[in-house]
Amino acid sequence: MQMSIVKVYNILLGTYGPQGWWPVTRKDHPEYFPGSYDHPKNEKEAWEIMVGAILTQNTAWKNVEKALTNLIKAKCLDVKCIARMSKKELAELIRPAGYYNQKADRLKTLAKYMLDKWGGNLGKFFHRPVMEIREELLNIKGIGKETADSIILYAGKRPIFVVDAYTRRIFYRLGLIPSEREEYDKIRETVEKAFSKLNEEDKRIVFNEFHALLVEHAKQHCRKKPVCEGCPLGEGCKLKA
């Protein structure tokens, strides 16, 4: 029998526990622990997450961490420094994240935009209706829906559900969407509707966890070639059935 989205969320949370994303924040702040949703606590942390959201495009997180560490060592993990640094120098620092020339362009475009249009004031940038922020991010070259929504949710601490390839795979196998190629916004809206009764802050926490939990589930069980034995979602899965 098909499971509701809320049930899927509750089962994943019960199985894997709170994930406490965004991961880099936890690494750099040992006091941070899963289940605390205070971070980012300042604009420096928010910018770090925005940079991470660009760097993580088409690469594993461990490579992003290396690139971020290089930026931290070069004392250049801030909006001004990235906007002013030469593209060549920036590309060299972020080389471990792959596609480094393209990502250097994207980071510089984003940094310059934040500086020119918002004076580097990220707090002000995020203190607006979610869809207004989203529209603006989507107009910046190199920022697609998944990156924009990751930035809004994890850097801006505003409620929006992030859809990625893992979400598509798991939802399709559970029969929650008709195809893995279902439209991005249809999936996002379906999840957001399922939690529409929650207040803003609770929604933010649920969307923060749900995305991270789906990633964890895709790593542990719902891989390309799924490991269905012991899967906590097995009873609602059409693939297993």
Ligand code: SF4
């Ligand atoms: S039963 Fe298998 S295919 Fe279905 S959600 Fe679990 S791991 Fe994925």
